[in-house]
Amino acid sequence: MNPRPNVVEISNGAAIRLIAGREISTRVRSKAFVWTTVALVAAVVLGGVLLHFVGSQSDTAQKVGVTPEASGVAEQLVALGSVLGTTIETQGVESAEAEALLKDGTVSAVVTGTDPLTVLVHTELPDALAPVLGSLAQQEALSSAVTELGGDPGEVGREIAQAAPDVTALEPEPERDNAQVVAGFVAGILLFISLMTAGQLVAQGVVEEKSSRVVELLLATVRPWQLMAGKVLGIGVIGLTQVVLVVGAGAGTAAALGLVDASSINLGVTALWVIIWFVVGFTMYALALAALAALVSRQEDVGSVTAPVMTLMMIPYLIGVSIAPWDPDNPLVVVLSFVPFCAPMLMPIRIALGEVAPWEVALSLGLSLALIPVLVWLAGRIYSNAVLRSGGRVKLKDALTAS
Amino acid sequence: MVAMGALTMESLHKTYGEVRALHDLSMEVRAGEIVGFVGSNGAGKSTTMRIVLGVLEADSGEVRWDGRPIDLAVRQRIGYMPEERGLYPRMKVSDQLVYLARLHGLDPSSAKAAMEHWTEVLGIAERRGDEILKLSLGNQQRVQLAAALVHSPDILVLDEPFSGLDPVAVDVMSGVLREQAAAGVPVLFSSHQLELVESLCDRVGIIKSGSMVKFGGIEELRRTDDRRWVVDGPPATSWITAVPSAQVVSTQGPRTVVEARGQSADGVDQEILRAAMAAGPVHEFSLLRPSLTELYRHVVTADSTTTDRETVSA
Secondary structure, three states: OOOOOOEOOOOHHHHHHHHHHHHHHHHHOOHHHHHHHHHHHHHHHHHHHHHHHHHHHHOOOEEEEEOHHHHHHHHHHHHHHHHHOOOEEEEEOOHHHHHHHHHOOOOOEEEEEEOOEEEEOOOOOOOOOHHHHHHHHHHHHHHHHHHHOOOOHHHHHHHHHHOOOOOOOOOOOOOOOHHHHHHHHHHHHHHHHHHHHHHHHHHHHHHHHHHOOHHHHHHOOOOHHHHHHHHHHHHHHHHHHHHHHHHHHHHHHHHHOOOOOOOOOOHHHHHHHHHHHHHHHHHHHHHHHHHHHOOOOOHHHHHHHHHHHHHHHHHHHHHHHHOOOOOOOOHHHHHHOOOOOOHHHHHHHHHHHOOOOHHHHHHHHHHHHHHHHHHHHHHHHHHHHHOOOOOOOOOHHHHHHOO | OOOOOOEEEEEEEEEEOOEEEEEEEEEEEOOOOEEEEEOOOOOOHHHHHHHHHOOOOOOEEEEEEOOEEOOHHHHOOEEEEOOOOOOOOOOEHHHHHHHHHHHOOEOHHHHHHHHHHHHHHOOOHHHOOOEHHHOOHHHHHHHHHHHHHOOOOOEEEEOOOOOOOOHHHHHHHHHHHHHHHHOOOOEEEEOOOHHHHHHHOOEEEEEEOOEEEEEEEHHHHHOOOOOEEEEEOOOHHHOHHHOOOEEEEEEEOOEEEEEEOOOOOOOHHHHHHHHHHHHOOOOEEEEEOOOHHHHHHHHHHHOOOHHHHHHHHO
8 A cells, every 4th residue: 555654854955965866876877987987097097107117217327338457437437427417337247248238238338448448339329328438538538647647547537527516596496397297287187177077967967857857846846956056066076086086096106106206296285286176166167057057958959058168168278288387487377377267277287386375375265265155146046047947048148037 | 714635726827928827727626636627738737737836936826735825845745747757867767766755755765665666556666677768658657657656745736647648557547546535635637538537536627728717526517507308219309399498409319309498497307208208118318418528618619709610610
């Protein structure tokens, strides 16, 4: 028989939680969401590994073989190398095996004699070694002269090798290493992709309910603003999970592979800011997109109705990844990083680059947060007025003015 | 004094721009009563129901439950089937019904039990794991009814629940509505299937151009001032002259339809019967009352202009 269940009047919170819960469980079960997340995490981890590989390649020490006849120059070679910016590792080799070692790439050059300096290479002398060996030849010539004059050529050679000017900079360039540029770049791209995809999910979700007419059934039991809030919240949680996973994977990879210099960039703080700005940016874009999507009744029309906001999203992104990493003080970058809707993408890039004062972050965040209540009101009004009007596209003006 | 558990609509007015959708519409659905709502397309049935559910706001007038203006808490206790059917196309039947039950305030275990109960009763238990878009239209309709019933509503408002149903489903649906009414739930539904309305409803409202033109019990509505009888017996020509206050309306084989002329006396039916029996054996004699269909046609075309009639007859 007809069961008479316990029924309670549901509160605002309970309604929003239920609606958000449906959004979350629907997305988590969707293959598209799972694979996008896996792909993003994989891209970040692989990118880190690749960076590590390329980075350590360029840093690889030059291996120079030294025959017993030339063993005296080994120490000088290393010292000269460090002054000239080339890491050199020496190893003793027999003259007989020199040719084989050069051919299989174990060493890039073999020093076979010192007076005059003779060097054996496979095809040609590596660029990095040319100045080192050139200086060594000059020193050898010098040391012959020193010996003739009765001095100790070894000691003179070492002193010369280590001699370097003491430079004092009047305005030292702020230290910015590649890790900061990469972090800024990645933050910009990640925020753009995640805001774009999560925003689109909101727009499509609103239209799905409208085009399937289920919205009429829902609005017979919940209020329009509860439906909109639940949807934005649910998709927000999903988007946030994705961002946290990707940021965590990226930061973890960077830390594990030692990609970043802890003195130049605080990974944890940068990652936290990316997450905070995602939440702020998502809230703003999701509200705008939910309101706009409510104006149309068919999925085909979502693209055209949300185009203005999507275009707006492109501007800070393009500026963020094309100008900001190379020129963080660019006035355009600085000004836009305070403008709501642009700030969520530009400010995290500036933070990653270490080019921003705490008051700037606070001001930018404050401006965006101050706009959110206005957006909530506007979006709630447009959504409530438009979501039950099916058929053609509802004019924005009508949705705002209708009671 | 309003009856306990009655759904009352009072003087509802609604205009869309220039179009008058509802004009001073009032009706009442009492506890345990099935009320049929009939009228041509665009007459205002759906508009009335949407106003009751609060998805549309009336320009003026009031909807009351138990004598008090209806609010969201009461609306959550209504089972609603919108004219435009709608469910999440890519959601499983079971998930969908549980979700809707929970939105109406059921706890998770009651929601699941209610889903199981209604899918069983409506014959869609094997479809619980299917997405809505994979179901036939008839089964989608059953899920839609389950969605209206899953939270054990105190009131049922169903917009054309029988459209698109096969005869078996019509019987299931009728059974469910009777059962709900028997449990004390006021049921309001609209339909174009007038025979069904006639057999199912306690009272009927006929709406035309946004106004209620007739509202009352079926028997009450069928009682008209035209008094006509069917006589199955000897040919009328042989006896009708014996009753001056009656005249023949039509003849079909041995069956003659006779009508009382003008303001004749109450005993005219007995006079007719006696005259007929005097002429030969009478196998049937009964008062002829219009069916709901005839009544409806009469009401809906009553105020039509002559041009309308000409168009119809042309």
